[in-house]
Amino acid sequence: MIKVVIIGSGNVAQHLLKVMLNTEEVTIVQVFARSKESISHLIVENQITSTYNDIKEADVYIISVSDNAIAEVASNLPFKNRLVVHTSGTSELSVLDNKNRKGVFYPLQTFSRSKAVDFSTIPICLETENERDYAILKALADLISKKAYAISSEQRKSLHVAAVFVCNFVNHLYQIGNEICNENKVPFEILQPLIIETANKITQLSPKEAQTGPALRNDTKTIEKHMDFLQESNYKELYKLLTQSIQNV
């Protein structure tokens, strides 16, 4: 049995809380949240605290707050030599306070409040200062996911940049596609099988091998037609830059 205190009540904190409450071998000892209401729909009130001095003993303290609050929260903890981890893709291990043992427990996924996720498929990137703590985090990760990886702060930084490209930026291109469809009275659902296939394809081919389309073929006639078609200067500029980028690699 691994005893966990979750510190934070945001998106990632809530998803972690939900999956851990449903995991037999994890006990959620407590949740620390500045406002109890933000989390009381998931856990009974007497298990929520907003007072640092009331935080109970646990094997792992998971700080899941915004990046710029991690250091302050870690330094406010009124105990020492316990295992305190954060869940951030961008913050280094070293932002945590030296009085406790440090770790990172970063689930690499896009979390929206209104969409359930299957945690078992989410890669969890782990980092600790020593092997004993790694074993604790690995055991915890293995209880909720099939995939745990040892990832250093430096590697995690690169992973987070890459994740922005393949998730946030990709989703933004979906949004542009959606808007082009709306403007031309074409149902966006026509594009969904293409979107799913494009994502699935790279589990079998590398993205480089999987590439198709006018930019790759250097089909200048089609590229010109598309540039003429696009009215919004922002879309035009993105089309141009992405086409050039495909042709440069």
Next chain:
Amino acid sequence: MIKVVIIGSGNVAQHLLKVMLNTEEVTIVQVFARSKESISHLIVENQITSTYNDIKEADVYIISVSDNAIAEVASNLPFKNRLVVHTSGTSELSVLDNKNRKGVFYPLQTFSRSKAVDFSTIPICLETENERDYAILKALADLISKKAYAISSEQRKSLHVAAVFVCNFVNHLYQIGNEICNENKVPFEILQPLIIETANKITQLSPKEAQTGPALRNDTKTIEKHMDFLQESNYKELYKLLTQSIQNV
């Protein structure tokens, strides 16, 4: 039974040929290919011709060649008043020769030679000059796919531009993510669940609702870190432009 002649031996032609050969109520009468070798692994040689005058009678002639060859191929056909369609996302119905009845049969998917596709999920965009011909194409589309849509030349043009954004450009962002991982010795497979979830998410939420990440949160500290991290000027520029674009909508 619908009798079909396929004209062309490229990527789309081959995928269409494969699915139609496996569809009981479609008869592939013949394939027209400039070089028989390009297609002889899929169909017996006496069903392939490279002579226009040898093309047999059929209900539908599917021209699946590169965009700039469609008009020439259509005008070379030695018959008239038959139903001749092309499979292009970018070419208008009107590029086909007036001597025959015109149509478009555009399967909206990304076809790679080395990856099989499930045709039943591929939307097929149809256009004809009259209802009788539409009924023929609709019957043919229904035999190989669950989804057929009536899409005008103007709508198809917008759809093709949108498809470039959500497929080719998205795949290019996957490639950038892949390269960032390689450069930093992180396995790219860590990002695959994120990629699949990002694609699946928009079947339940609109891309706008689904957006997350530093650009949306206007997390300038993380954005600056990422910009510093990116060495390649091309990636830097894309990061900047896509971040601005997310913040503008």
